[in-house]
Amino acid sequence: MMTRIFWNDYVVPFRPGETIAAALGRAGIINLGPAGGPARGRVFCGIGACQACVVAIEGGAPVEACLTLARDGLRIGSMPAVVVSDE
Amino acid sequence: MARPSSMHVAVVGAGIVGAAAAHFLAAAGARVTVLDASGPAAGATGASDGAVSVASKRPGPMMELARHARAFYGQLETEGLFTGLFHRRSTFLIAQNALEAELVSQHGADLALAGERVIEVARADLVQRIPGLGDGVTAALEIPDDGHALGYQITARLLQRSDIDVRRRAPVSEIMVRDGRAVGVALTDEILSADAVLVAAGIGSAHLLNLGDILIPRKGQMIVTDRASTGRPAIDGHLMAASYLAAKRGIALDRSHIGLVIDPLVTGQFLLGGSREDNRSDHRTDAVTVSAILRAALELYPPLGARRVVRTFAGVRTASRDGLPIIGRHPHVEGLVIATGFEGDGICLGPFMGESAARMILDRPPAADLSMLTPTRFARGGSSA
Amino acid sequence: MSDAPILVVGGGPAGTSAAATLAEAGLPVLLVEQRDQLGGAIHRQVARGATHAVHAPARHRRNWAELAQRVDAAGSRIELCTGTVFLGVDGDGRHLLDDRESGRVVARSVRAAVIAVGAVEKIHPFEGWDLPGVMTAGGAQVLLKETGVPPTGPILVAGTGPLLLAVSAQLAKAGNPPVAVLERGRPWVRFNSLLRMAWAGPQLGEAASYVATLLSHRVPYRTGADILSVREDDVGLEIRVRRNGTVHRLRARHMLVHDGIEPNRVGIPLSDPGGAVPVVLAGDGREVLGADAAILDGRRAAREILARLGMRLPEPGEARLTAARNVQAALSDLFRSALPEPTPETLICRCEARRLSDFRSLPDDASTREIRLMGRFGMGVCQGRFCGPTIAALRGEAVPSAIPPRWPLRPVSLAALADLKTDDLES
Structure with a gap:
């Protein structure tokens, strides 16, 4: 059985029981954006510690892609970029 | 009082008030040593919001002083000292x-x-x-x-002068007084002599100056x-x-x-x-x-x-105890100035109050009337110093 | 509060072992695990619905089967909370749990706590370590265990330690052998350490089988290799490597990095077996001794809690913990190497985008607080778990340095925390 989540404008299929990180990885989505920022999102430590794979979620607080199971119809996207202040 | 160029001032407390005083004392030519039990902005200065706000002040002298203090931020921003750190908001x-x-x-x-x-x-x-x-x-x-500035960034900028000696992990245990004059401060294993002492150590001022019942x-x-x-x-x-x-x-x-x-x-x-x-x-x-x-x-x-x-x-x-800051000369000790009790207004008032404390040490006239904030008000009817 | 449960945080070998031991002694246990299944990183189970499984050493399979059976046998004495993140202990002593499935943050009254949250991988930073496509070898291994499917495209494995071999062999067996394994150390030349390793038994046998797998897949294993930098272009990553004084350029789609592990201690309550609510650390989160020792250490932690409650349990096998410590010491000696100095532009703190030059611009005698406030190191969402060891090394301090307990241990939904629920044991 295949179901799907939405990464920005992409449809990403997943298998029930799979994390968001696993689904994105299998779809070849490595860059979790945002483009151009000095520190873009990406799956890194796989255990929720580094927070690099945190994704924005429609209608709630952001979650770690590596800890959170994909749910059918879930809409996710990039977090705001980290910008170094101008001092 | 000694001329600034030959004067050594010990500033106890590297929060925003102590840092501002140190900056303006150094700018006037004094030799300055800043002593802190931890380091710059380790107390309330580094654990506050960044509101440089008149809007929140109690009507009366605090509102007036906050207007002076905020204008001082604007002036220092224009002059370049606070460039990039203070914003209108x-x-x-x-x-x-x-x-x-x-x-x-x-x-x-x-x-x-x-x-x-x-x-x-x-x-x-x-x-x-x-x-x-x-x-x-x-x-x-x-x-x-109103405006915004982060206390710890302001503090770091104020201490950036190469002629200020900042001593971290240097807790002061006592103000040394001889013949009714402050002559230095006691550190863990050293007495640092000074021509004047400013105590701007937040709640740490209480034990140094016996202000436990006031702060x-x-x-x-x-x-x-x-x-x-x-x-x-x-x-x-x-x-x-x-x-x-x-x-x-x-x-x-x-x-x-x-x-x-x-x-x-x-x-x-x-x-x-x-x-x-x-x-x-x-x-x-x-x-x-x-x-x-x-x-x-x-x-x-x-x-x-x-x-x-x-x-x-x-x-x-x-x-x-009465809800107002304490800034002024010690009622009984020459060459000792106190600046504490800023409650939640230290970021807004800090640079102005530090500059005012520097003026007091240098025997220069204040830029605003601070007489209602004098520590003497607690000394009336029984001194504890 | 005597009917309050013993909280056990972490469903890996140490936590599961502690929970089972406590339950077998007749105590109610609240076992909290952030994922949807028990297992932790080493015994990570394949995701429900996945079609492939990855090879795991027989010893690990046996150990886990036994632990899982003990948890099953404990029945209702173990209340299992999966999908729940431990947020730490607040200033009033509340143990805070973030139940991600129900979206609620709960303060639970507990009689004691065993904290077994494992280790975090160390990463020695180089230019480009923050790029998408670079991930930790351990993280990649966990993902591989869950899905059974390796990443597609060329993979380079780099860093140091035996995990590089294990991950590379598993990737090879799963169908995508790495283009190369770049080991910074020179384990072959440290014969003394190798001899001391000889009695490590099963670990050495496993290492031999990994090497055999890599040989049969013709995966080059290069020692004495320093990663200099990584940059990305339209097709992937270009990795600059220095080996024997020569700089080589390699290409890959994925780069897996790993420089050993540290106990995951940032913000974790300090071990306080004598406190009103005793807290005991267990497993790699206490001391990195490996998965087998973690099972023993979980039992040791449970024994410590039971002793506090006036119950006695036989000695858990301190001699075997000592043996595990010796193996770890021999391993770290075997793979010992000098770390190359990062360039000034190298990102040290990914969360707040701070570089080595930012650290160098701080005063030499900067206080811990200044490093946080002015440097912003440790102020980001990972709470310093990744830049912490680098900063400590730059300051010549030991790791883990004394870090005061804090909460939340992880970023937590603001709305869920606003809606805090305290259990009925708290008035």
Whole structure:
């Protein structure tokens, strides 16, 4: 059985029981954006510690892609970029 | 008093007030040693919001002084010292019921009387400027001339002069006094002699100057969220709930000890505060108080529901018994100046008060009347020094 | 509060072992695990619905089967909370749990706590370590165990330690052998350490089988290799490597990095077996001794809690913990190497985008607080778990340095925390 989540404008299929990180990885989505920022999102430590794979979620607080199971119809996207202040 | 060029001043406390005093003393030619038990901005200066705000001040001398202090930020920004660190930013005083609306309106009148620009903002206009504002928000006043600066960045900038000797991990245990004059400070294994001493050590001033019955620690718990925006504040202004004003004016709106501010940081994060817990000097945060602050914040600004809390922390403000700061010469010891008790106003008042303390040490006239803040007021009717 | 449960945080070998031991002694246990299944990183189970499984050493399979059976046998004495993140202990002593499935943060009254949250991988930073496509070898291994499917495209494995071999062999067996394994150390030349390893028994046998797998897939294993930098272009990553004084350029789609592990201690309550609510650390989160020792250490932690409650349990096998310590010491000696100095532009703190030059611009005697406030190191969402060891090394301090307990231990939904629920044991 295949179901799907939405990464920005992409449809990403997943298998029930799979994390968001696993689904994105299998779809070849490595860059979790945002483009151009000095520190873009990406799956890194796989255990929720580094927070690099945190994704924005429609209608709630952001979650770690590596800890959170994909749910059918879930809409996710990039977090705001980290910008170094101008001092 | 010695000429500045041959004078050595020991400044106890590397918070924003001590750092400002050190800066202006050094600029006048004095040799300055700043001593701190930890390091720069280790106390309340590094654990506060960044409101350089007149809007929140109690009517009377504090409101007046805050206007001087904020203007001083503007002057130092123009002159280059605070470039990039101080920004103009509106404060919005926000009411969520009729009682609060009355309080906000009264406060607005007091601000206007003090010469402050105050703009009434209709709910529809406010929601346009700050989309997502809670349904309960009925009325707001905008104070457009307020500003923002981070206390620890200001402190670091003030101490950047190469002619200031900053000693970290250098706790001062005693002020050395000989023949009624301050002659230095005692460190762990050394006496540092000085021609004058400034004590600007926040609550740490209490044991140095025997002010235990005058200074009151007041803990405040605060919360930092993740980023809602990229490299700029997520909303265009500092939101100050009527509950915060009430706390500042000493009015009990309800039984809560929370005065809510929502402070949008330049990083895109929010700083949410805070509690007012008298006689608490620990730095612990607790989930019940934090959740109460968050509930108030969510009610005022529901988009926070899409944020995560990344950090909680507590700062300890130093309040005086009569609620006013203490700055002035020690009543009985020559060459000893005190500057403490700024409660939650240290970031706003700090640079101005530090400069004023420097003037006192240099025997120069003050830039504003600070006579009501003199420590002497506590000495009348029985000295303890 | 005597009917309050013992909280056990972490469903890996240490936590599961502690929970089972406590339950077998007749105590109610609240076992909290952030994922949807028990197992932790080493015994990570394949995701429900996945079609492939990855090879795991027989010893690990046996150990886990036994632990899982003990948890099953404990029945209702173990209340299992999966999908729940431990947020730490607040200033009033509340143990805070973030139940991600229900979206609620709960303060639970507990009688004691065993904290077994495992280790975090160390990463020695180089230019480009923050790029998408670079991930930790351990993280990649966990993902591989869950899905059974390796990443597609060329993979380079780099850093140091035996995990590089294990991950590379598993990738090879799963169908995508790495283009190369770049080991910074020179384990072949440290014969003394190798001899001391000889009695490590099963670990050495496993290492031999990994090497055999890599040989049969013709995966080059290069020692004495320093990663200099990584940059990305339209097709992937270009990795600059220095080996024997010569700089080589390699290409890959994925780069897996790993420089050993540290106990995950940032903000974790300090071990306080004598406190009103005793807290005991267990497993790699206490001391990195490996998965087998973690099972023993979980039992040791449970025994400590039971002793506090006036119950006695036989000695758990301190000699075997000592043996595990010796193996770890021999391993770290075997793979010992000098770390190359990062360039000034190298990102040290990914969360706040701070570089080595930012650290160098701080005063030499900067206080811990200044490093946080002015440097912003440790102020980001990972709470310093990744830049912490680097900063400590730059300051010549030991790791883990004394870090005061804090909460939340992880970023937490603001709305969920606002809606805090305290259990009925708290008035």
